Amino acid sequence: xxxxxxxxxxxxxxxxxxxxxxxxxxxxxxxxxxxxxxxxxxxxxxxxxxxxxxxxxxxxxxxxxxxxxxxxxxxxxxxxxxxxxxxxxxxxxxxxxxxxxxxxxxxxxxxxxxxxxxxxxxxxxxxxxxxxxxxxxxxxxxxxxxxxxxxxxxxx
Numbered sequence: 470x471x472x473x474x475x476x477x478x479x480x481x482x483x484x485x486x487x488x489x490x491x492x493x494x495x496x497x498x499x500x501x502x503x504x505x506x507x508x509x510x511x512x513x514x515x516x517x518x519x520x521x522x523x524x525x526x527x528x529x530x531x532x533x534x535x536x537x538x539x540x541x542x543x544x545x546x547x548x549x550x551x552x553x554x555x556x557x558x559x560x561x562x563x564x565x566x567x568x569x570x571x572x573x574x575x576x577x578x579x580x581x582x583x584x585x586x587x588x589x590x591x592x593x594x595x596x597x598x599x600x601x602x603x604x605x606x607x608x609x610x611x612x613x614x615x616x617x618x619x620x621x622x623x624x625x
Contacts, residue, residue: 492564494617499566512565512614514607515581516573517547526575530582537585541600543607560604563611571622580621581610 495509515538519531538545544555546562571577585603592602613620 492615492617495564495566495615498617502566504566508567509564510567512563512567512572513546514561514563514610514614515545515585516578517545519578527573527578530575530578534578534582534585537582537589537603541589541603543600543603558604560607563614565614566617577621584610 491506491509496506499506499508515534516527516531519528519535522528535545538561543560544551544558546552546555546559565572584606588602588606589599591597592599610620
C-alpha cells in the first residue's frame with residue numbers, strides 16, 4: 470500500500486505544508502462534530518479527484534481548477550511524480566477536517582475554481598505573475614483551513 474499524503478507531508482517536513490502536526494483546533498472541531506481525530510487529514514485544496522460523474526459541478530469546476538494549476542506550473546500533488554516535482558512546495562495541501570461541511574462537494578469545487586480564475590485574471594490584468602497569484606491564493610486558503618474556517622460556505 471502506498472504511503473498516505475499525510476505520511477508524505479510528515480516525511481517532507483517542509484515549510485510550505487504548514488504545521489506538520491495536525492492542528493489541535495481542527496482535532497477539537499472533529500471531535501465536537503462526532504468524528505475521530507483522524508478525520509483531520511492532508512487535504513488537496515484543488516481536489517485531486519474530480520469524481521466519475523462528469524455531468525456534476527464538482528467535476529466541471531475541479532477540472533478547471535486542475536487545468537489552472539497545470540497551466541501555471543503549480544503541482545496538484547496527485548501522485549508520486551507530482552510530489553517529487555513539488556520538492557518542498559506543497560502549495561496545494563493543507564490540514565482540513567475531512568467529510569464535514571461539504572468539503573468535497575459542488576459548492577466547494579466552484580468556489581475554489583472561481584477563486585483561482587479570479588486570482589489569475591487579476592494578476593494578468595496588473596502585469597503580475599499568475600503562478601505567484603495562484604500560490605498566494607492557495608496560501609490564504611491554507612491558513613483559513615487550518616483555522617477551521619469553512620470559507621467556501623460563507624461566500625455563497
